[in-house]
Amino acid sequence: MKVLITGGSRGIGAACVRAFCNRGDRVAFIYRSREDAAEALTKQTGADAFRADLSDPTDATRAVEEAIATLGGIDVLVNNAGVAQIKLFTDLSDAEWRTMIDTNLSSAFYTARAAAKVMIAQHSGKIVNVGSMWGKTGASCEVHYSAAKAGLRGLTMALAKELGPSGITVNCVEPGVIDTEMNAALDEATRAELCDQTPLCRIGSPDEVASAISFLASDAASFITGQILGVDGGFAI
Numbered sequence: 001m002k003v004l005i006t007g008g009s010r011g012i013g014a015a016c017v018r019a020f021c022n023r024g025d026r027v028a029f030i031y032r033s034r035e036d037a038a039e040a041l042t043k044q045t046g047a048d049a050f051r052a053d054l055s056d057p058t059d060a061t062r063a064v065e066e067a068i069a070t071l072g073g074i075d076v077l078v079n080n081a082g083v084a085q086i087k088l089f090t091d092l093s094d095a096e097w098r099t100m101i102d103t104n105l106s107s108a109f110y111t112a113r114a115a116a117k118v119m120i121a122q123h124s125g126k127i128v129n130v131g132s133m134w135g136k137t138g139a140s141c142e143v144h145y146s147a148a149k150a151g152l153r154g155l156t157m158a159l160a161k162e163l164g165p166s167g168i169t170v171n172c173v174e175p176g177v178i179d180t181e182m183n184a185a186l187d188e189a190t191r192a193e194l195c196d197q198t199p200l201c202r203i204g205s206p207d208e209v210a211s212a213i214s215f216l217a218s219d220a221a222s223f224i225t226g227q228i229l230g231v232d233g234g235f236a237i
Contacts, residue, residue: 001026001075001076001217002026002068002072002075003020003026003028003075003077004027004067004076004111005017005027005028005029005030005078006054006077006080007029007030007031007032007054007130008031008041008047008080009029009031009037009049010181011178011180011181011182012080012130012180012206012209013029013031014041014206015207015209015210016080016210016213016214017045018041018044019207019211019213019214020076020214020217021045021046023214026071026072027047027048028048028067028070029047029050030050030051030054030063030081030111031050031051032054032081038051048067048070048071050063050066050070051063054103054107054110055102055103055106060114061113065114068118073118074119076127076128077112077115077126077128078127078128078213078217079108079128079129079130080130081107081108082148083100083103085100085142086141087141089143097144100147100148101148104148105149105151105152105155108129108152115127116159116168119163119166119168120163120166120168123166124168125163125167125168126168126170127159127170128172128173128216128217129170129172130152130209130213131150131152131172131173132145132149132174132175133174133175134149135149135150135151135152135153136150136174136228136236137236149174153228156226156228164225164226170225170226171216171221171225172227172228173231174228174231174232174236175232176198176230176231176233176235177195177233177235178209179203180206197235199234199235199237201233208231209231212229212231
Protein backbone atom coordinates (compact mmCIF):
# COMPACT_ATOMS: atom_id res chain seq x y z
CA MET A 1 0.00 0.00 0.00
CA LYS A 2 0.96 3.63 -0.46
CA VAL A 3 0.96 5.39 2.89
CA LEU A 4 1.29 9.03 3.91
CA ILE A 5 1.93 9.94 7.56
CA THR A 6 1.88 13.47 8.96
CA GLY A 7 4.06 14.47 11.91
CA GLY A 8 6.26 11.57 10.92
CA SER A 9 9.73 12.59 12.03
CA ARG A 10 9.51 11.51 15.68
CA GLY A 11 7.40 9.87 18.38
CA ILE A 12 4.24 8.08 17.27
CA GLY A 13 4.65 9.33 13.71
CA ALA A 14 8.14 7.88 13.36
CA ALA A 15 6.95 4.61 14.88
CA CYS A 16 4.24 4.53 12.21
CA VAL A 17 6.77 5.14 9.45
CA ARG A 18 8.84 2.21 10.68
CA ALA A 19 5.79 -0.04 11.13
CA PHE A 20 4.44 0.53 7.62
CA CYS A 21 7.89 0.25 6.04
CA ASN A 22 8.52 -3.00 7.92
CA ARG A 23 5.38 -4.53 6.46
CA GLY A 24 6.52 -3.63 2.95
CA ASP A 25 4.43 -0.54 2.22
CA ARG A 26 5.56 2.44 0.17
CA VAL A 27 5.75 5.27 2.71
CA ALA A 28 6.07 9.05 2.74
CA PHE A 29 5.85 11.36 5.73
CA ILE A 30 5.46 15.06 6.37
CA TYR A 31 7.35 16.94 9.08
CA ARG A 32 7.52 20.58 10.10
CA SER A 33 10.87 21.42 11.68
CA ARG A 34 13.00 18.45 12.75
CA GLU A 35 15.04 18.08 9.58
CA ASP A 36 17.77 16.10 11.36
CA ALA A 37 15.28 13.53 12.65
CA ALA A 38 13.54 13.38 9.26
CA GLU A 39 16.80 12.72 7.43
CA ALA A 40 17.80 10.02 9.91
CA LEU A 41 14.42 8.29 9.56
CA THR A 42 14.61 8.46 5.77
CA LYS A 43 18.03 6.80 5.83
CA GLN A 44 16.79 4.14 8.25
CA THR A 45 13.57 3.24 6.45
CA GLY A 46 13.75 4.47 2.87
CA ALA A 47 10.58 6.54 3.33
CA ASP A 48 10.29 9.87 1.52
CA ALA A 49 10.15 13.05 3.63
CA PHE A 50 8.35 16.31 2.85
CA ARG A 51 8.58 19.49 4.88
CA ALA A 52 5.46 21.60 5.42
CA ASP A 53 3.50 23.69 7.90
CA LEU A 54 0.24 21.74 7.94
CA SER A 55 -1.57 24.49 9.82
CA ASP A 56 -1.44 26.44 6.57
CA PRO A 57 -4.00 25.13 4.05
CA THR A 58 -1.92 26.01 0.99
CA ASP A 59 1.25 24.40 2.33
CA ALA A 60 -0.68 21.34 3.54
CA THR A 61 -2.31 20.80 0.16
CA ARG A 62 1.01 21.27 -1.63
CA ALA A 63 2.78 18.73 0.58
CA VAL A 64 0.05 16.10 0.23
CA GLU A 65 -0.05 16.49 -3.53
CA GLU A 66 3.74 16.23 -3.79
CA ALA A 67 3.78 13.15 -1.58
CA ILE A 68 1.01 11.48 -3.61
CA ALA A 69 2.91 12.21 -6.82
CA THR A 70 6.07 10.66 -5.38
CA LEU A 71 4.22 7.63 -4.02
CA GLY A 72 2.31 7.18 -7.26
CA GLY A 73 -1.01 7.36 -5.42
CA ILE A 74 -2.33 6.98 -1.89
CA ASP A 75 -4.14 4.21 -0.04
CA VAL A 76 -3.65 5.30 3.58
CA LEU A 77 -3.46 8.69 5.29
CA VAL A 78 -2.39 8.86 8.93
CA ASN A 79 -3.11 12.27 10.48
CA ASN A 80 -0.66 12.37 13.37
CA ALA A 81 0.70 15.94 13.30
CA GLY A 82 0.13 17.84 16.52
CA VAL A 83 1.50 19.97 19.33
CA ALA A 84 0.77 20.14 23.06
CA GLN A 85 0.85 22.86 25.70
CA ILE A 86 0.02 22.99 29.39
CA LYS A 87 -1.37 26.36 30.44
CA LEU A 88 -4.23 27.79 32.45
CA PHE A 89 -7.32 28.48 30.37
CA THR A 90 -7.48 32.07 31.61
CA ASP A 91 -3.88 32.68 30.51
CA LEU A 92 -4.27 31.37 26.96
CA SER A 93 -3.76 33.99 24.27
CA ASP A 94 -5.79 34.15 21.07
CA ALA A 95 -2.66 33.20 19.14
CA GLU A 96 -2.05 30.12 21.30
CA TRP A 97 -5.65 28.99 20.82
CA ARG A 98 -5.43 29.41 17.05
CA THR A 99 -2.09 27.63 16.84
CA MET A 100 -3.43 24.63 18.75
CA ILE A 101 -6.65 24.34 16.75
CA ASP A 102 -4.92 24.92 13.40
CA THR A 103 -2.12 22.42 14.09
CA ASN A 104 -4.09 19.65 15.78
CA LEU A 105 -7.47 19.86 14.04
CA SER A 106 -7.47 22.04 10.94
CA SER A 107 -4.38 20.29 9.57
CA ALA A 108 -6.23 16.97 9.56
CA PHE A 109 -9.06 18.59 7.59
CA TYR A 110 -6.63 20.06 5.05
CA THR A 111 -4.70 16.83 4.49
CA ALA A 112 -7.80 14.62 4.42
CA ARG A 113 -9.45 16.94 1.89
CA ALA A 114 -6.45 16.72 -0.42
CA ALA A 115 -6.04 12.95 -0.07
CA ALA A 116 -9.77 12.22 -0.34
CA LYS A 117 -9.89 13.57 -3.90
CA VAL A 118 -7.67 10.68 -4.98
CA MET A 119 -9.33 8.12 -2.71
CA ILE A 120 -12.82 8.99 -3.94
CA ALA A 121 -11.72 8.66 -7.57
CA GLN A 122 -10.27 5.19 -6.91
CA HIS A 123 -13.20 4.24 -4.65
CA SER A 124 -10.93 3.04 -1.84
CA GLY A 125 -8.77 4.37 0.97
CA LYS A 126 -8.19 4.47 4.70
CA ILE A 127 -7.81 7.53 6.92
CA VAL A 128 -6.63 7.16 10.51
CA ASN A 129 -6.67 10.23 12.75
CA VAL A 130 -4.55 10.36 15.89
CA GLY A 131 -6.46 12.00 18.71
CA SER A 132 -5.89 11.77 22.45
CA MET A 133 -7.67 10.40 25.50
CA TRP A 134 -7.96 14.06 26.58
CA GLY A 135 -10.29 14.54 23.64
CA LYS A 136 -12.62 12.10 25.40
CA THR A 137 -12.17 13.10 29.04
CA GLY A 138 -10.83 16.66 28.88
CA ALA A 139 -7.69 17.78 30.69
CA SER A 140 -7.28 20.61 33.16
CA CYS A 141 -4.80 23.21 31.91
CA GLU A 142 -5.05 21.72 28.41
CA VAL A 143 -8.38 23.19 27.32
CA HIS A 144 -7.23 24.11 23.82
CA TYR A 145 -5.51 20.74 23.31
CA SER A 146 -8.55 18.83 24.59
CA ALA A 147 -10.90 20.84 22.38
CA ALA A 148 -8.80 20.20 19.27
CA LYS A 149 -8.57 16.48 19.95
CA ALA A 150 -12.30 16.29 20.67
CA GLY A 151 -12.81 17.92 17.30
CA LEU A 152 -10.93 15.03 15.68
CA ARG A 153 -13.59 12.69 17.09
CA GLY A 154 -16.33 14.60 15.33
CA LEU A 155 -14.28 14.91 12.14
CA THR A 156 -13.69 11.15 12.15
CA MET A 157 -17.33 10.17 12.56
CA ALA A 158 -18.65 12.73 10.06
CA LEU A 159 -16.07 11.79 7.43
CA ALA A 160 -16.80 8.09 7.95
CA LYS A 161 -20.45 8.72 7.05
CA GLU A 162 -19.66 10.95 4.09
CA LEU A 163 -16.81 8.94 2.59
CA GLY A 164 -18.16 5.46 3.33
CA PRO A 165 -20.15 5.24 0.08
CA SER A 166 -16.85 5.85 -1.75
CA GLY A 167 -15.26 2.81 -0.11
CA ILE A 168 -13.16 4.87 2.31
CA THR A 169 -12.87 4.05 6.01
CA VAL A 170 -12.13 6.73 8.60
CA ASN A 171 -11.14 5.87 12.16
CA CYS A 172 -9.38 7.47 15.10
CA VAL A 173 -6.95 6.21 17.74
CA GLU A 174 -6.72 8.02 21.07
CA PRO A 175 -3.39 7.40 22.80
CA GLY A 176 -3.02 7.77 26.53
CA VAL A 177 0.26 8.62 28.24
CA ILE A 178 2.91 7.55 25.74
CA ASP A 179 6.70 7.67 26.10
CA THR A 180 7.38 10.42 23.56
CA GLU A 181 9.25 13.73 23.49
CA MET A 182 5.91 15.46 24.10
CA ASN A 183 5.78 13.83 27.55
CA ALA A 184 9.51 13.90 28.23
CA ALA A 185 9.20 17.12 30.22
CA LEU A 186 7.00 15.45 32.84
CA ASP A 187 8.78 15.01 36.17
CA GLU A 188 9.07 11.58 37.78
CA ALA A 189 6.35 12.29 40.34
CA THR A 190 3.88 13.22 37.59
CA ARG A 191 4.81 10.17 35.51
CA ALA A 192 4.35 7.94 38.55
CA GLU A 193 0.94 9.48 39.25
CA LEU A 194 -0.15 8.94 35.65
CA CYS A 195 0.98 5.32 35.83
CA ASP A 196 -1.05 4.87 39.01
CA GLN A 197 -4.14 6.21 37.20
CA THR A 198 -3.63 3.77 34.31
CA PRO A 199 -5.18 0.32 34.92
CA LEU A 200 -2.20 -1.35 33.23
CA CYS A 201 0.07 0.62 35.60
CA ARG A 202 2.56 1.80 33.02
CA ILE A 203 3.20 4.28 30.24
CA GLY A 204 2.65 3.13 26.66
CA SER A 205 5.15 3.07 23.81
CA PRO A 206 4.92 4.70 20.37
CA ASP A 207 5.19 1.24 18.80
CA GLU A 208 2.02 0.13 20.61
CA VAL A 209 0.10 3.04 19.14
CA ALA A 210 1.60 2.41 15.71
CA SER A 211 0.40 -1.21 15.88
CA ALA A 212 -3.19 -0.06 16.41
CA ILE A 213 -2.91 2.42 13.55
CA SER A 214 -1.39 -0.26 11.30
CA PHE A 215 -4.33 -2.55 12.07
CA LEU A 216 -6.95 0.10 11.24
CA ALA A 217 -5.11 0.76 7.97
CA SER A 218 -5.03 -2.93 7.03
CA ASP A 219 -7.44 -5.14 5.11
CA ALA A 220 -8.26 -6.84 8.42
CA ALA A 221 -10.14 -3.66 9.38
CA SER A 222 -11.99 -3.29 6.07
CA PHE A 223 -15.45 -3.28 7.77
CA ILE A 224 -14.47 -0.92 10.59
CA THR A 225 -15.20 2.78 10.17
CA GLY A 226 -16.21 5.76 12.31
CA GLN A 227 -14.65 4.17 15.38
CA ILE A 228 -12.59 5.67 18.20
CA LEU A 229 -9.99 3.24 19.55
CA GLY A 230 -8.40 4.07 22.87
CA VAL A 231 -4.74 3.03 23.17
CA ASP A 232 -4.39 4.28 26.72
CA GLY A 233 -3.89 1.29 29.01
CA GLY A 234 -7.45 1.79 30.24
CA PHE A 235 -6.87 5.33 31.53
CA ALA A 236 -10.02 6.78 29.94
CA ILE A 237 -12.41 4.01 31.03
